[in-house]
Amino acid sequence: MNTIPYLSACTSILVGKRASLDGSIIIGRNEDAKSAWPKHLAVHPRQDQSTNLTFVSKDNGFTMPLPSIRYQYEATPEWTDKYGLFEEDGFNEYGVAMSATESTYANSTVLGFDPLVSNGIGEEAMVTVVLPYVKTAREGVRRLGHIVEKYGTSESNGILFADNDEAWYMETGSGHHWVAIRIPDDCYAVIANQMIIENIDFDNPDDFMWSTGIQDFVATNHLNPAMDGQFNFRNIFGTHSQSDTYYNTPRVWYGQKMFNPDIEQDPQSQSMPMLRTPAQKISIDDAKAFLSSHFQETVYDPIGTGSEADKHKFRPISLAKTQESHLLQLRPNLPKAIGNIHWLAMGVAAQSTYVPFFSGFTKVPAEYQVGAANYDPKSAYWIFKLVGVLLDPHYLELNDAVEAAQEELAISYRQIILAVDQKAAALSSSEQVDLANAASLKAANLAMDTYRQLAAKLIAQSTDFSPLNYQQDLNL
Missing domain, CATH: 1.10.287 (Helix Hairpins)
Known part of the structure; x- marks a missing residue:
């Protein structure tokens, strides 16, 4: 098991194609864990092995067989694989985008009936064992769902998938159960370390997917508190703790404030909806601005003019512990090699820059392949991080x-x-x-x-x- 704490506390965004300015589907996330923990960029070529391979996690020993054919895919692994790969995000050769994961938390009641599995699949393995083996976003959800049901999961997580047609958000809610929702084309979602998927329509498999037996599991163990019988995944599997109101919900509030400024909400509300139709179409630059934000133009901005108590009341979206921030943009009217863009900001998004990598690329700049825990002027991560370090004392x-x-x-x-x-x-x-x-x-x-x-x-x-x-x- 991991011998150092890897507390991933990310923020995510998904945008449907009719909610975006140019018809793109956009998914993205800040990967937050440690303030000096470099990331690399990698492109793994297509492989056709004569025999199947086996994946073994260095993090927790999770083990599973892999198909003999591995599609080309890109990823942003850690600088060391000692604690696991954490490949996190990228496209594969079929234009499937994946970002994993948004760390979430299941309540103790649910976990009492279906505990997490210590050697089940975790964040560090998800991109590696899923993205190179699927041809659509739906296939990605199904493959990961099958893995969770068969091997269990060691964590509760949210996972983002997209292709040229649709975007999906998937949540694992206990050791073996999960659900997923297709993001409506005219909607967006911003997510911050909470289970956020609401009512599941089991009569609509086009827009929802779920684990085998999840309805029976909830019914048998009397887990659904709803008086009206609706199956609200957030209420059944998620948490509603005081830490949510300071650490998580304010980030959702700020994102919805950016894209729906006329809607009045309390930043500590536990009832903000997952999905909204934006007041105006969202551009890729708007998505970057969200992932780079820190409560600007509110009293909660850590570098703003609010009181000291307000400035440190809520956890900002862009913060020092961001290792990298990414946006995966799918532009469906262009060839995949050119139309899909992996926007990658190394280090703190507010202080860095989102560099566009066209997903057909096969050659990674040398600076993006190096960088360890100590400063290295030849490392892309440290080139961008240095500016942030210099900026911080005199912002x-x-x-x-x-x-x-x-x-x-x-x-x-x-x-x-x-x-x-x-x-x-x-x-x-x-x-x-x-x-x-x-x-x-x-x-x-x-x-x-x-x-x-x-x-x-x-x-x-x-x-x-x-x-x-x-x-x-x-x-x-």
């Missing part, structure tokens, strides 16, 4: 320079994407891969060069903030 004085660099990069990324889109249709499959590699490398190099220069600028500006300073009359 108000230095943040303008960081925001200016982020804005310039966002404009440049848009120009790179437009140039790729204009060329893509006339290219063969192999030429699309070459274009994806060239454009992804261009964006990554631009981002790293900009942040290296930004770090140098912040170091120079920081020299005058020393406490061993004195304002003297230069005429003396």
Whole structure:
């Protein structure tokens, strides 16, 4: 079992294609665990083995056979596999996107009847044993669901899937039971470490999926408190603790405040809905802004003007313990190699930049393949993290320079994407891969060069903030 605490406390977003500005399906998440725990970027090539393989977790010993054919997929693994892989997010060659996981918590009553399984599947293994073996988002839900039912799960989690047609959100609620919901095309969802799926319609398998026997399990053990007989997964399997009101629900409140500003809600409410239709269509930049947010323009902003009590009352969305933040954007009217974009921000999203990697890419920049627990100037994670470390002590004085660099990069990324889109249709499959590699490398190099220069600028500006300073009359 894991010998160090790996407290994943993420924030997620899913956006349906009619709720987005350009018809994209968008899923994404902040991977939050430790403030100095580097991530890498990897592309695993397609493999066709003569015999089936076996997966064995270094985290908890979870073991299962794998198919002989593994599809190409990308991922963001930890810098070390000592405690497990934690591959977390990416696309496969069939254009399936997966992000795993949003850590959630099941109540003790449910777990008393179906405990978590210590050597069952956990977060660290999910992407590795699911994403390379499915061709649609629905297949992803079914495969992971089958694994949970057969082997059990060691944790309660939320898992995001998408393809060019639909987005799904899945939750594991006990050792062997789970449900999943298709995100309606005109809706979005923001999720923050709570079970959030509400009423399950067992007569609608097009929009819901569930574990075998879950209705009998709940009925036999008298777990459903609903007077009207509805099967509300959140109420049956989830928690409603005081920690939820400070740690979790305020993040959902802020996301819904961003996308539905006219709706009045209490940030500590336990009854906010999972799904909403946004007041205006959500762009990829809006999704980035959500995952980069920290209660701006409210009294709860840790670097705002509220009281000290208010500034530290709630856990922000973007925070120091973010290892990486990602958005997986599926643009259905373009070839998958070009149309699907893996936006990856290493380190704290509010201080970093979302670099676009076109999902057909096969060549990972060298800087994204290195980086360990101590600072390494050749590591992409540490290149972006350094700017955050320099910014933190003097946020108000230095943040303008960081925001200016982020804005310039966002404009440049848009120009790179437009140039790729204009060329893509006339290219063969192999030429699309070459274009994806060239454009992804261009964006990554631009981002790293900009942040290296930004770090140098912040170091120079920081020299005058020393406490061993004195304002003297230069005429003396």
